[in-house]
Amino acid sequence: MLWSLILIYLIGPNIARVGKVTQSSTAYNGPASRAIDGNRASKYSESSCTHTQNQIKPWWRLDLLKTYKVETVTITNRNYCCHERINGAEIRIGNSLNDNGNTNPKCAVISSMSAGASTTFQCRGMEGRYVNIVIPGRREFLTLCEVEVTGVNVLVSCNASNVTELNGTTSQSSNYTDDGGVVYSSERAIEDGNNCSHTSEQRNPWWRIDLLGVYRIYWISIFNTGHHNGDITDAKIYIGNSREKNGTTNRIRTNITNFTRNGWNDFCFDTNVSGRYITVFLPKTSFLILCRMKIFGTKKESPFKLIRENKTWVEALEHCRDQDMHLASIVDKETQTWAELEARNSSTLFVWLGLRYTCVLEFWFWVEDLPVKFSRWAPDKKIDDCNMSGAMRRKGKHLWFSKSDVKKYNFICAE
Numbered sequence: 001m002l003w004s005l006i007l008i009y010l011i012g013p014n015i016a017r018v019g020k021v022t023q024s025s026t027a028y029n030g031p032a033s034r035a036i037d038g039n040r041a042s043k044y045s046e047s048s049c050t051h052t053q054n055q056i057k058p059w060w061r062l063d064l065l066k067t068y069k070v071e072t073v074t075i076t077n078r079n080y081c082c083h084e085r086i087n088g089a090e091i092r093i094g095n096s097l098n099d100n101g102n103t104n105p106k107c108a109v110i111s112s113m114s115a116g117a118s119t120t121f122q123c124r125g126m127e128g129r130y131v132n133i134v135i136p137g138r139r140e141f142l143t144l145c146e147v148e149v150t151g152v153n154v155l156v157s158c159n160a161s162n163v164t165e166l167n168g169t170t171s172q173s174s175n176y177t178d179d180g181g182v183v184y185s186s187e188r189a190i191e192d193g194n195n196c197s198h199t200s201e202q203r204n205p206w207w208r209i210d211l212l213g214v215y216r217i218y219w220i221s222i223f224n225t226g227h228h229n230g231d232i233t234d235a236k237i238y239i240g241n242s243r244e245k246n247g248t249t250n251r252i253r254t255n256i257t258n259f260t261r262n263g264w265n266d267f268c269f270d271t272n273v274s275g276r277y278i279t280v281f282l283p284k285t286s287f288l289i290l291c292r293m294k295i296f297g298t299k300k301e302s303p304f305k306l307i308r309e310n311k312t313w314v315e316a317l318e319h320c321r322d323q324d325m326h327l328a329s330i331v332d333k334e335t336q337t338w339a340e341l342e343a344r345n346s347s348t349l350f351v352w353l354g355l356r357y358t359c360v361l362e363f364w365f366w367v368e369d370l371p372v373k374f375s376r377w378a379p380d381k382k383i384d385d386c387n388m389s390g391a392m393r394r395k396g397k398h399l400w401f402s403k404s405d406v407k408k409y410n411f412i413c414a415e
């Protein structure tokens with residue numbers, strides 16, 4: 001099978017030719033349209049190059065008519081004469097028409113190009129409807145013999161502002177390895193570039209990310225290759241705070257239908273969707289391929305703080321109170337997750353929680369006076385006895401254990 005060949009081929013065809021073009025001025029019968037006539041001929045007399053007047057800050061603009069994530073811009077320079085005129089030109093991409101689009105974000109500066117050369121500039125998914133080529137800062141002619149653009153249409157843009165792209169630790173059900181020994185590991189799904197994550201063919205393959213924090217998730221965007229195994233229709237996206245069964249005990253937030261290959265698939269979520277783990281699960285016997293997965297969200301601030309000092313339970317209680325805090329209460333999966341994230345960094349095998357047994361009334365209670373409804377007791381480790389308090393294990397599933405309260409552990413204070 002030609003896996004490596006197929007999976008590297010991510011970039012679609014030239015999208016410049018469907019656009020509309022204009023330029024700052026036209027001279028020598030060199031209209032803007034000649035840069036998208038599909039012909040790289042670089043001798044001016046072949047009538048396939050543009051030409052502006054000699055002017056301050058000449059520019060050429062392509063309107064793609066819709067917003068694209070632009071991957072590459074390939075420019076063909078003039079041959080036989082004047083190839084140095086392009087030196088210092090900038091490629092700018094964005095949605096603004098301020099200053100004719102010349103203030104949009106910069107993809108590249110063309111320091112120089114050989115006569116007649118075609119050079120590809122990587123714009124790595126910069127978003128925009130307009131692609132400008134402008135020579136700032138001097139009086140010059142601008143001539144372009146061809147401009148080719150690759151990218152993918154932004155189908156949906158979720159209503160999410162001020163969100164950041166999230167990273168984390170990834171894993172998947174198995175790793176596909178190609179004939180050349182390349183391992184298509186899980187982190188390739190969120191890396192920049194054209195690599196893909198790829199499981200072996202198996203029953204119910206999955207991919208998961210641990211965001212190492214609790215995040216509101218607003219938007220997930222997935223791009224896959226055109227190869228038929230890149231179709232992940234029927235996959236489900238789970239988001240939540242549980243690690244169990246690779247995250248598939250969390251709530252299903254998306255059932256993927258009509259997945260589009262060679263394009264971005266956007267999944268938008270309500271403001272109440274949050275979690276530490278995101279799982280993509282494909283409930284059939286198949287490969288699971290993810291070429292680019294972008295996750296956008298905002299961090300939910302944790303109320304917990306690990307104190308890396310060894311204290312008895314009562315000393316820990318007093319320490320937190322001295323800091324205007326209290327020993328942590330765990331009342332749901334979210335607070336359990338925040339406590340787990342703190343416990344991972346402790347220097348002792350257990351960390352104290354604000355959980356205590358009263359042998360007068362014979363029940364467990366949180367010092368914050370909250371009922372013990374949610375629980376994560378380790379099997380047979382809930383010992384109802386005097387002088388016992390609750391501690392979370394640093395490792396594994398971070399379950400709770402009863403411990404004699406004179407033992408000295410790190411502890412978690414809560415705001």
Ligand SMILES: [Ca+2]
Nearest residue numbers: 034039048145
């Ligand atoms: Ca041309």
